[in-house]
Amino acid sequence: MGFEGTRRSEEPDIDVAIIGAGLSGIGMAAHMQMLCPDRSYALFERRPQLGGTWDLFRYPGVRSDSDMHTLGFIFEPWKHEKSIADGPAILEYLNRIVDERRIRQHIRFETKVVSANWESAHAWWVITTEAADGQRSRTTARFLYLGSGYYDYDTPYDPAIPGREDFAGTIIHPQFWPEDVDYTGKRVVVIGSGATAVTIVPAMAQKAAHVTMLQRTPTWYAIRPARDAIANTLRKFLPEKLAYRITRFKNVFMQDMVFKRARNEPQKVKDFLTKKLQEALGPKYDPATFTPPYNPWEQRLCLVPDGDLFKAMQAGKADIVTDHIERIDAAGIQLKSGKRLDCDVIVTATGLALAMAGKIALGMDGQPVRMNERWYYKGCMYSNLPNLAQVFGYLNASWTLRADIDADFVCRLLNHMKTVGADSATPVLTDESALEADTPLDLSSGYIQRGLAIQPKNAKEMPWRLNQDYLFDRKYLKENPLDDGIMRFAKAAGAVPAKSGEVVERAE
Structure with missing residues (x-):
């Protein structure tokens, strides 16, 4: 009315x-x-x-x-x-x-x-x-x-890690990345294992001496090409809007299928993701580093386009350490296992x-x-x-x-x-x-x-x-x-x- x-x-x-x-x-x-x-x-x-x-x-x-x-x-x-x-x-x-x-x-x-x-x-x-x-x-x-x-x-999640005020190097949170930071040839530790950390590690590895991703627990990774071959082919032969609509439908359908498969048949998705990791890393694959204590899509899958993180690991430019932080000191990070990670730069990719x-x-x-x-x-x-x-x-x-x-x-x-x-x-x-x-x-x-x-x-x-x-x-x-x-x-x-x-x- x-x-x-x-x-x-x-x-x-x-x-x-x-x-x-x-x-x-x-x-x-x-x-x-x-x-x-x-x-x-x-x-x-x-x-x-x-x-x-x-x-x-x-x-x-x-x-x-x-x-x-x-x-x-x-x-x-x-x-x-x-x-x-x-x-x-x-x-x-x-x-x-x-x-x-x-x-x-x-x-x-x-x-x-x-x-x-x-x-x-x-x-x-x-x-x-x-x-x-x-x-x-x-x-x-x-x-x-x-x-x-x-x-x-204004305020990201930044856990109070003991001793950070003692660190002689640079500590950065990704949400507020300084324009003038130079990490060329430096040793870097990225704390975290989510999407931000997975993005930063291979990117910094291009200039840094070495980058270590320090994780408390492993993450499930999904490797996919950065370029969508079907989308790029469709654009060559179809009107732009039609090609986009078809690609969009394809990708929506795939996202939906993967999510529901992960919820309904988690072991099959685990096996698939693990196989892809083993192919990407070869002898460098370590089950303890890459087997999370939860099923895929109980947390968001971390996308690794073109497997860039694993290429950096294969090249010896990056690695992943699974441990807990005891404290930060002047030279780096002391871990609860007794090991150390000496570094010049710490990136706290600890979340939002x-x-x-x-x-x-x-x-x-x-x-x-x-x-x-x-x-x-x-x-x-x-x-x-x-x-x-x-x-x-x-x-x-x-x-x-x-x-x-x-x-x-x-x-x-x-x-x-x-x-x-x-x-x-x-x-x-x-x-x-x-x-x-x-x-x-x-x-x-x-x-x-x-x-x-x-x-x-x-x-x-x-x-x-x-x-x-x-x-x-x-x-x-x-x-x-x-x-x-x-x-x-x-x-x-x-x-x-x-x-x-x-x-x-x-x-x-």
């Missing part, structure tokens, strides 16, 4: 405030231009450049750990020969999209969102921002779209710290909103929280797959709100006791487990769920009605009756 015969006494500054100009934010802006061209929007980006993660991370070898045919957007083909792309190539892709689609003029750089408060009377968000010079400003927006990522940009909603102080009518008290709704909105959506990408597939379907869903929701004359859309949950809880992030990785306490609640069944199945989610969000009996559409409490025959036009 519509809300006819009323008009707003005032309108917000913009229709949609998009927080973050990384993959999620740029994707939403592009979707709005395609699906909601009559709506105004702005992207609020705290950094001086766009790109989010891909601008922040500057460590050696920084690259995607997903293929760019699924980490790229559904609407914009990935044109590079390499499917596993480095950071600069991803930034080039994003900058091209922003310029070709004239999104850049909507980005407010060096503008940090400090707080956002929902005002029920006006049915809008009051957003407080802080510029680089500390000046604060206020913007009102009908809808808040959080594309601010999932981790803390999760953050919700970009650490923005959210409120409703002046009362704080605690996200861990809300339930996910269709993987992108939250119980009893109006006009707000957030992108939290897939853990078992590419981040952008979720960003694409979330942006499409929110654009259709905005259009439906316009059709029925509503100012707000709220997923209403009246009785949460009827829901059966499930973990929102079903991986045992350290950064996931450390961040569970701040996560919203997750139910076993849709719609109150953040799901980890892209193929299901894409179909569900398309086919499940927007007006599903849960979403409540309403007019602002401050709306005033329109005079008979009056037509109110909105100034853009």
Whole structure:
């Protein structure tokens, strides 16, 4: 039903405030231009450049750990020969999209969102921002779209390792890589065994005297070519968009198949991954170093494009040590086994710290909103929280797959709100006791487990769920009605009756 015969006494500054100009934010802006061209929007980006993660991370070898045919957007083909792309190539892709689609003029750089408060009377968000010079400003927006990522940009996870203040060399966290560091000919220890460590080790090994990856527990590795031969062949014979669509479908299907096979038949996947490692390392393969105490996809698989880590090991430029740290001293790292790793540079690739909603102080009518008290709704909105959506990408597939379907869903929701004359859309949950809880992030990785306490609640069944199945989610969000009996559409409490025959036009 519509809300006819009323008009707003005032309108917000913009229709949609998009927080973050990384993959999620740029994707939403592009979707709005395609699906909601009559709506105004702005992207609020705290950094001086766009790109989010891909601008922040500057460590050696920084690259995607997903293929760019699924980490790229559904609407914009990935044109590079390499499917596993480095950071600069991803930034080039994003900058091209922003310029070709004239999104850049909507980005407010060096503008940090400090707080956002929902005002029920006006049915809008009051957003407080802080510029680089500390000046604060206020913007009102009908809808808040959080594309601010999932981790803390300011503070990574950096465990308190005893003795680090005694080290005579250089200690670096990958999240804040210094531009002037020179490790040529030096001995390097990289602490950690996740995707960042696996990327840094072979990249640093090209210049360093030697690089050791120090791990507490082994990791499951997936070796694949950096170039997608099928994608590159299809591009030669088919129109670009069709070739991209076919490759994207192929890779989505493969991601889904591998994940489900790992969950249903873990031993077969273990055997397959182990065989590939043995082939890559030959006599250097050591079961103790490469056999994790968990099944594949209980933590995210570490991608090793072209087996570069293992080539560095074969060449004697890198090795992996499995041990625990006793302490750091002036010359290196003392291990609990009694062994030592003397070094000149220590890289603490110890992981990320999760953050919700970009650490923005959210409120409703002046009362704080605690996200861990809300339930996910269709993987992108939250119980009893109006006009707000957030992108939290897939853990078992590419981040952008979720960003694409979330942006499409929110654009259709905005259009439906316009059709029925509503100012707000709220997923209403009246009785949460009827829901059966499930973990929102079903991986045992350290950064996931450390961040569970701040996560919203997750139910076993849709719609109150953040799901980890892209193929299901894409179909569900398309086919499940927007007006599903849960979403409540309403007019602002401050709306005033329109005079008979009056037509109110909105100034853009």
